[in-house]
Amino acid sequence: MNIRELISQYCDKTEKKGNGITIYSGSAPEPIETPELFAYLDFLSDEPSRKIWHSDDYRMFLTEIDGKITVYEHVRLANYRIQLLDLQEKYGEKKEKELPDLADAFAFANREHKNDTRKSGTPYITHPMDVASILLKENASHELVLAGLLHDLVEDTDVDIETIERRYNQNIADYVDAVTEPEEFRQAANEDKAQNWKDRKEYTIRKMARANSEIKLLSCADKLANIRDLICDIRMEGEGFWDKFNAPKEDQEWYYRSMLESFATGPQNIKETRAYRDLEECVEQLF
Incomplete structure (x- = not known):
């Protein structure tokens, strides 16, 4: 048992x-x-x-x-260990030749994020693991799952897109690049993340409305993992947890609802995916 x-x-x-x-x-x-x-x-x-x-x-x-x-x-403390076990179990049905790539991407992301934590204090690697797990449940392509593990490296570490392309391939690098804020936004955010928060989010909303279904799914998995953590953190620590963010609750609600609209836009929409429906439920639960 x-x-x-x-x-x-x-x-x-x-x-x-x-x-x-x-x-x-x-x-x-x-x-x-x-x-x-x-x-x-x-x-x-x-x-x-x-x-x-x-x-x-x-x-x-x-x-x-x-x-x-x-x-x-x-x-x-349990979160990332259990998520890793869950990820390994779900990936067990994948082809054996793909397993070394998964292990390498996890090890690479874990090493680069080793000094990072989530706002709750948990190891940062729990987030890309969540994203990869969500993508696996959607039967996403092997390359998209790897991109899920790697998606925050360019924004949050010293790793650049060229390194990801050399280490993996062009497709994976393109996926990561598609969900990464432009360099000018990242530089401005390093100075004051709150000041240009809405400009950065409006750019992402517009970009996702035009994106193809795979990129929308990758971004949706990212937002779903984030909001699930947020719901848990607020349940554990109370409404004061919102103070840790660069924008207040009402602005966060605008952003999540706008992203839902982007994911549901156009012929490449992902409205029928499990990730989209779960995100929709979480948004209603939180806001």
């Missing part, structure tokens, strides 16, 4: 702590077995009254004390 099945079956209480810890608790009518990806900590356990397991992959501790089940999950 995996841990999510165990929590669903035995735990009827959930408590979220402000430090990113979630605690699940409940009762088991009989002794439980070691869940998948967990290790039994016999040196901390005192059978039969107390059993303790730990999972580095899930960033969880599981205890069973006199029939009472408690699971301690450090949500923020």
Whole structure:
């Protein structure tokens, strides 16, 4: 049994702590077995009254004390490990010859983003992993999935488009370039991101309205991953989380709704994709 099945079956209480810890608790009518990806900590356990397991992959501790089940999950630390496992599982159906490229793109992105974090404090690599996972669920091309892993390198690191083209190929570089702000915007943003925020977003909105379906899907996956994180962060930290952004909530709403319109525009629209519909639902949920 995996841990999510165990929590669903035995735990009827959930408590979220402000430090990113979630605690699940409940009762088991009989002794439980070691869940998948967990290790039994016999040196901390005192059978039969107390059993303790730990999972580095899930960033969880599981205890069973006199029939009472408690699971301690450090949500923020767990995210990128679980997403990586999920990505590996979904990619398992792809051709073996494509796996080295995926591993290389992940390692490259992870190395270049190693000093970066999301606004929530989680490792930045969790975001391109989210984007790649969304694209996999759309059965996107191998090159578009790789572009999902690499899409923020030019904007957020010292990597340039030419490096991506040399390391991978022209198509992947073109995908990344299509969702990267022009250099003049990036230079201005380095001075004051809030000052030219709307100009940058208006440019992106116009560009996506004219883009082909693959580029729209890549950009949509990026926005979907962002808004899912945003919903989670606001749930954990409250409305004050908006203060970390370069534009207020009402401007963010304008941007997300405008991007939805762009993705739904023209014969190359992506209105029928899962990513678009999920983004639409998230926008209604958040705003």
